[in-house]
Amino acid sequence: MPDGTADGTADITLLIVDDHPVVRDGLRGMFAATSGFEVLAEAADGREAVALAAELRPDVVLMDLRMPGGGGVEAITELARRGLPCKVLVLTTYDTDTDTIPAIEAGATGYLLKDAPRDDLFDAVRAAAEGRTVLSPAIASRLVSRVREPRGDSLSTRELEVLRLVARGTSNREIATELFISEATVKTHLTHIYAKLDVKDRAAAVATAYEKHLLP
Incomplete structure (x- = not known):
């Protein structure tokens, strides 16, 4: 050696x-x-x-x-x-x-x-x-x-990716599979998303994200 x-x-x-x-x-x-x-x-x-x-x-x-x-x-x-x-x-x-x-x-x-x-x-x-x-x-x-791009939101890139999948009706398990992460990590991202958007559930998070133009 x-x-x-x-x-x-x-x-x-x-x-x-x-x-x-x-x-x-x-x-x-x-x-x-x-x-x-x-x-x-x-x-x-x-x-x-x-x-x-x-x-x-x-x-x-x-x-x-x-x-x-x-x-x-x-x-x-x-x-x-x-x-x-x-x-x-x-x-x-x-x-x-x-x-x-x-x-x-x-x-x-x-x-x-x-x-x-x-x-x-x-x-x-x-x-x-x-x-x-x-x-x-x-x-x-x-x-x-x-x-250099101005950002009007505080969501991370990964949180936005999770939110986009949530908006499509994707389950936590399916999100975990698609992003190659665990379900626990998906839940952690969702917790952070809820806190940042000041909402309590998936539907409210998606609705608020559209209002803020965070989702296309």
């Missing part, structure tokens, strides 16, 4: 989290063939990732977002709640606001897309290990645009 690089610095230890075995194998092979990195373990979902991160204490967790059996945002939230020192670098194919914003709000150090060049990925992992924020150019550009 490698214990350091040629210049004497310690290897950056990694936990790879992705529900696709081929992706995990590919990432492990890439890092194994490059000095300065050590892959400690792999996880197929968010719950397994949290357990392994707590046990192994990697420097960086490479985290996919949408995974059956436990999504990435929930895992990032739990890692932060437990106060684990590992940095989370999201590595995913999804670049919509409904994916990026919740991940960053949950505590991700960086957000990279899977089509990033190999050297960019290595640089991003090194930066994340040092606690520096890393965002793919496309994500960074859209986040800047989003911040």
Whole structure:
């Protein structure tokens, strides 16, 4: 097992989290063939990732977002709640606001897309290990645009996504499935929505959201 690089610095230890075995194998092979990195373990979902991160204490967790059996945002939230020192670098194919914003709000150090060049990925992992924020150019550009846009409401991107699904008559269980989160998380989002809109139920939340032009 490698214990350091040629210049004497310690290897950056990694936990790879992705529900696709081929992706995990590919990432492990890439890092194994490059000095300065050590892959400690792999996880197929968010719950397994949290357990392994707590046990192994990697420097960086490479985290996919949408995974059956436990999504990435929930895992990032739990890692932060437990106060684990590992940095989370999201590595995913999804670049919509409904994916990026919740991940960053949950505590991700960086957000990279899977089509990033190999050297960019290595640089991003090194930066994340040092606690520096890393965002793919496309994500960074859209986040800047989003911040500059005036917002007349206080609902987060994820809360608006939940509210849109509620407006379609979608059940909590169906919302959880569509957004790759748990039913408990859906209920938490609804509680926050009710409080922010000063309403007490789903119907009132939807009606108020239309009045405030929060829903198309």
